[in-house]
Amino acid sequence: MSYRRKHIRNKIHKIKPKRSILKRPIFWIGLFLFIIVSATCYILFFYPKFRIDNIMISGNQKVQTENIKSLVLNNIKKQSIFLINTAAISKEVLNNFPIINNIKIDKKLTSTLTVEISERSPVGVFCQDKCFLIDENGVIFEQI
DSSP: OOHHHHHHHHHOOOOOOOOOGGGOHHHHHHHHHHHHHHHHHHHHHTOGGGBOOEEEEESOSSSOHHHHHHHHHHHHTTOBTTTOOHHHHHHHHHHHOTTEEEEEEEEETTTEEEEEEEEOOOOEEEEESEEEEEOTTOOEEEEO
16 A cells, blocks of 8 residues: 555544534533623613612802702713712812812712712912902912
8 A cells, every 4th residue: 555545544534513502511601601791781880779869968068069969960960870980070070169178979889979078268368459268278269
């Protein structure tokens, strides 16, 4: 027998019937993981129990609660509590109300957002055509 015939004979393989994808365990494991991940995403981001329904504001004396509440509501737009960017809301409130010195926003499960505010306390008066209140850091925050 020649070398070539021997070589060809060894190369012939039996044709195996293809196994159905439904009989493979990797398919079922993948499907199960996909369902678990999808259900978790739905619960965290779209489930109505995790949407902000209540905003509690404390610590404000001069700034009206309704003004702060409307500004916060405009930023959250009934989103899930997990999607809310508290840093952006804090920055927006501090930019719109110069009398506010510090703000702390906490997420309380399942649907409450608490906003704690500390306002600036006047230490002196700065006058130049108009008079303004200044705080201990020299920040002008209110016109008299």
